[in-house]
Amino acid sequence: MTRLEKNDRLVRLGLLMIALSAISVLAIITLFIFEQGTPIMFRYGFKSFLLGQDWYPSEKSFGLLPMIVGSLMVTFGALIIGVPLGLASAIFLTEFSHRRLTRILKPVIELLAGIPSVVYGFIGLMFLVPFIRDNFGGPGLSVLAASLILGIMILPTVISIAIDSIRAVPDSYREGSIALGATRWQTVRMVVLPAARSGIIAGIILGMGRAIGETMAVIMVAGNAADIPGSILAPVRTLTSNIALEMAYASEEHREALFATGVILFIIIMILNTIANVTSTRQRKK
Amino acid sequence: MKQRGILVRDFSHYYGENRSLNNINLDVYRNEILGIIGPARSGKSTFLACLNRLNDLIPGSRVEGKILVDDQDIYGPEVDVVALRRKLGMVFATPVPLPLTIYENIVFGVRLLGNNDRGELDRIVEDSLEKAGLWAEVKDRLHTSALKLSGGQQQRLCIARVLALKPQYIMLDEPTSGLDPISTMKIEDSLRTLKKDYTIILVTNNTKQAARVADRTAFFLMGELVEIDETRVVFTRPSDKRTEAYLEGKFG
Numbered sequence: 394m395t396r397l398e399k400n401d402r403l404v405r406l407g408l409l410m411i412a413l414s415a416i417s418v419l420a421i422i423t424l425f426i427f428e429q430g431t432p433i434m435f436r437y438g439f440k441s442f443l444l445g446q447d448w449y450p451s452e453k454s455f456g457l458l459p460m461i462v463g464s465l466m467v468t469f470g471a472l473i474i475g476v477p478l479g480l481a482s483a484i485f486l487t488e489f490s491h492r493r494l495t496r497i498l499k500p501v502i503e504l505l506a507g508i509p510s511v512v513y514g515f516i517g518l519m520f521l522v523p524f525i526r527d528n529f530g531g532p533g534l535s536v537l538a539a540s541l542i543l544g545i546m547i548l549p550t551v552i553s554i555a556i557d558s559i560r561a562v563p564d565s566y567r568e569g570s571i572a573l574g575a576t577r578w579q580t581v582r583m584v585v586l587p588a589a590r591s592g593i594i595a596g597i598i599l600g601m602g603r604a605i606g607e608t609m610a611v612i613m614v615a616g617n618a619a620d621i622p623g624s625i626l627a628p629v630r631t632l633t634s635n636i637a638l639e640m641a642y643a644s645e646e647h648r649e650a651l652f653a654t655g656v657i658l659f660i661i662i663m664i665l666n667t668i669a670n671v672t673s674t675r676q677r678k679k
Numbered sequence: 680m681k682q683r684g685i686l687v688r689d690f691s692h693y694y695g696e697n698r699s700l701n702n703i704n705l706d707v708y709r710n711e712i713l714g715i716i717g718p719a720r721s722g723k724s725t726f727l728a729c730l731n732r733l734n735d736l737i738p739g740s741r742v743e744g745k746i747l748v749d750d751q752d753i754y755g756p757e758v759d760v761v762a763l764r765r766k767l768g769m770v771f772a773t774p775v776p777l778p779l780t781i782y783e784n785i786v787f788g789v790r791l792l793g794n795n796d797r798g799e800l801d802r803i804v805e806d807s808l809e810k811a812g813l814w815a816e817v818k819d820r821l822h823t824s825a826l827k828l829s830g831g832q833q834q835r836l837c838i839a840r841v842l843a844l845k846p847q848y849i850m851l852d853e854p855t856s857g858l859d860p861i862s863t864m865k866i867e868d869s870l871r872t873l874k875k876d877y878t879i880i881l882v883t884n885n886t887k888q889a890a891r892v893a894d895r896t897a898f899f900l901m902g903e904l905v906e907i908d909e910t911r912v913v914f915t916r917p918s919d920k921r922t923e924a925y926l927e928g929k930f931g
Contacts (some may be wrong), residue, residue: 565775572769573788
């Protein structure tokens with residue numbers, strides 16, 4: 394073997410080790426969470442965790458339903474706000490705006506992703522929460538506030554993936570449609586969006602993953618009461634907030650119950666990621 | 680004397696600073712097949728795009744001169760571009776079925792007009808596919824994806840899709856460039872039949888195809904119309920040396 398070949402093998406081996414170590418971190422985290430979180434679930438029964446409505450760790454009551462419902466509510470709320478806005482922006486930037494404008498606006502939108510979540514939370518707390526309290530009633534710290542903040546936070550994900558998948562639609566489809574007498578908007582609605590659909594859906598699901606995993610901004614504006622919210626103006630606690638709020642002082646079973654919260658969160662996010670992967674591969678196959 | 684359908688007068692087209700068509704003058708007669716031949720980048724496709732204003736889609740596109748279609752100046756201020764594009768149906772070099780079913784591809788343009796009558800749509804689909812010579816092959820799978828058809832079938836589908844709009848002119852931009860000889864023959868057969876009801880402009884980089892199907896042939900070179908005449912005349916006694924050289928394969 395020449396020296397060059399030996400070198401090559403060494404580099405390959407080194408890179409392999411690095412790649413493996415990244416993957417092993419994921420494996421270790423997964424194992425750790427499950428190892429810490431599942432025993433208590435077996436002890437008290439899955440049903441009491443998934444469907445129990447009372448979260449009183451000091452009294453050994455570990456019902457996670459309010460947090461599961463809370464996470465789903467704010468995530469769904471974020472989608473209601475973020476998806477139409479994001480999709481509309483993406484359509485405008487790809488199909489209707491001047492090329493130069495797109496070149497300026499797209500990086501600006503992507504900059505949104507770089508703002509630390511605590512800043513979003515802070516702005517929400519200073520402006521959004523009082524606004525909701527004064528205009529709609531309730532404490533202001535609410536499902537609505539969390540949904541609005543998260544809706545804005547997922548915009549960069551939704552927009553940039555939607556832009557990519559709309560751009561991936563061949564121009565020949567557009568020309569074909571316009572040559573058949575369709576207007577730009579008809580072309581977008583009837584040809585471009587259906588063709589880009591699975592990519593757009595994948596983007597939405599990734600945004601959803603971002604929304605469900607977001608912690609800091611949500612803690613700051615959601616109010617964090619561990620009850621199933623009766624309206625969108627009521628305070629809410631999410632799975633992530635539950636862990637972040639109590640981990641610092643939890644011990645023994647309380648601590649284990651927080652890991653169990655992590656397990657449930659983990660499973661929800663895995664499901665979302667798998668759906669995103671499946672839909673985006675399906676598009677590529679077409 | 681044949682009736683004139685399209686009149687092109689002193690027409691030039693620019694992409695930004697580059698002139699892609701230079702002072703074109705020609706007429707298209709009704710119910711003829713006008714072949715347009717010429718080497719790559721001679722302005723043939725641009726010429727078609729100018730006729731139904733698809734060139735509007737290209738930033739920096741600019742025109743001079745006039746094109747009259749059925750006595751209407753198509754660059755005039757009151758032109759309904761959508762109606763114009765329906766009147767001059769266009770078939771592209773690469774068949775581009777939309778990612779829909781065969782049926783939906785054909786009724787796409789019809790639906791845009793707000794026509795949703797099932798019975799009538801069915802009739803239009805059968806009629807257009809029949810005229811494009813595709814009906815027998817696909818009548819049992821109208822509701823499957825058009826993307827599964829072969830290249831030749833896709834191209835005939837695109838022709839059917841244009842026919843469904845009841846155009847008066849059909850413009851084809853190298854419609855058989857990616858097809859095998861049998862598919863090419865089928866499409867050429869369809870064109871000969873369609874001539875009875877439509878005026879056809881056929882851009883082709885295959886001179887033999889023009890010789891086979893075109894009534895008259897125009898030769899474009901570097902954005903200029905070198906000559907236009909009866910196909911027989913162009914191919915046997917071209918009046919311009921450049922035409923002769925091109926037909927003999929000396930360049931292009």
